[in-house]
Amino acid sequence: MPTALSSHVKFLSSAAGAIAGVLVCLGLAAACSDARAQTPAKPPVEAAPQAVPGFWDPRRRPERPDLSRLTVIRFLTETDYPPFNFTGPDGNPAGFNVDLARALCDEIKVTCTVQMRRFETLLDALSSNKGDAIIASMAVTPQMRARLDFSDPYYRAPARFVSRRDAVMTEIRPEYLEGKKIGAVAGTAHEAYLKAMFTDAEIKTYPNEEALRQALRRSEVDFIFGDGISLAFWVNGTDSGDCCAFSGGPFVESRYFGEGVGIGVRKGNDLLRQALNWALFRVWEKGRYTDLWLRYFSISPF
16 A cells, blocks of 8 residues: 555444354244154254464474563554454553564563554654554555564455445456446555456545445445455444445455565564564464454454
């Protein structure tokens, strides 16, 4: 995306509590009893496992750096980006990023502080030594690498198409959407990708996600294209009115959507960057990362 802020796509807070539907079997008690008497019980059908992103290869274990030189890590995060960062009921920082930061400090065995700031102030706060690391769902792009060093990615936000439920497509290619109207938020990498790859479609832009999603609900466009994580919450939440669903699979081209999301540190701070990489691997290896992801994301964006 053109700027750090535009690479940071907001969730709809009201959708953060969305959950998947549950299948319920209804039937007459007597009929069910007869069926059980005549037919052997079948094992329950298990839901498909949630897709948990991971960037760690168990065969490539990072070396443990000299952690004795670290005594505290001052994390900086954003004020209002649920479920990644938000203010908890007790007034303290909460969210996936916050819990992950604390898990990393547990592995490194150092004191951990988490300070919440507006997203657009995070880079200046880091450069003026008001913190040591930014953990705020910041996409790793060439533009951001010019200003920060990053840890290994700890998640990726794929781009996805969404259509109305009566027009879902299992696969999407540029030739399939020739002449179709596709919406995207203006000035984003999603708009740039559409203009570069879907040249025979009609691209319509909107000022924000709310306007984009309303355009699809009103059938002003055939598809919308945007951040897969926020769209997953919207599609499965009450705000969508059950109008829409994903079409096709995820798009993860790094040239447009970044290399993933990493933890930013000041240029040249190799000790902290290596310590975070080591701790990220340990948290993943122990299963704590998977537990965190499933706690906050019951809906897969992939």
